[in-house]
Amino acid sequence: MIFTRIALAPALCLFALAAPAAAEKLSLAQLSQYLNTLGTVSADFVQTNDDGSKSNGVLTIKRPGRMRLEYAASNDLVLTAGGQVAVFDAGSNEPPMRFPLSKTPLNVILKNNVNLDQARMVVSHTEKNGDTVVRAQDPSHPEYGSIDLIFSDTPILKAWIVHDDTGGSTTMRLTKMRLGGAVSDAKFNIGAEADRRGTPLE
Secondary structure, eight states, rough: TTTTTTOOOOOOOTTTTOOOOOOOOOHHHHHHHHHHHHOEEEEEEEETTTTOOOOEEEEEETTTTEEEEEEESSSSEEEETEEEEEEOOTTSSSEEEEEEEGGSSSSHHHSOOOOSSSSEEEEEEEEEEEHHHEEEEEOOOOOGGGEEEEEEEEOOOEEEEEEESOOEEEEEEEEEEEEEOOOOOOGGGGHHHOOOOOOOOO
């Protein structure tokens, strides 16, 4: 199932019975700054769908506004560009399904200026097992769903969980993240991809 169903060594203790100190969560300002400094990002991903099925592939992000999800076991593809999300189903001869990026929780991290301190954007901000977990939403349209962003203490974006407007959730865990490098805008061209597949946009 594709997107629209549509990723420390122990310290020595001075006293054997002393409890370990709780990790501190990273501030929203720190996390906003980190996301805003991300330009081009590539990573391997493992996607877990609401029904428990899994798939894997390669993620490419070119902020602002562009994302490419290539699924390894199929020719399925998700492209985000020009304010749209397009889902290419390899098993269909129809044009890609498209919808506005602004109506998905992923807009939170792909927008030009991420500000997690914005009023009513962050629903929860917690620490779990040394990671900082932030649940965010469009403050003007909470009905579009929400996204859980999971950061290591570096920070590095380790995973996200999209909670969509139907009540379903999709988890994307990232590994082997690589920052920087030149990525052509052509990799995110929805119309060109549709033409290449013989399913031109209507």
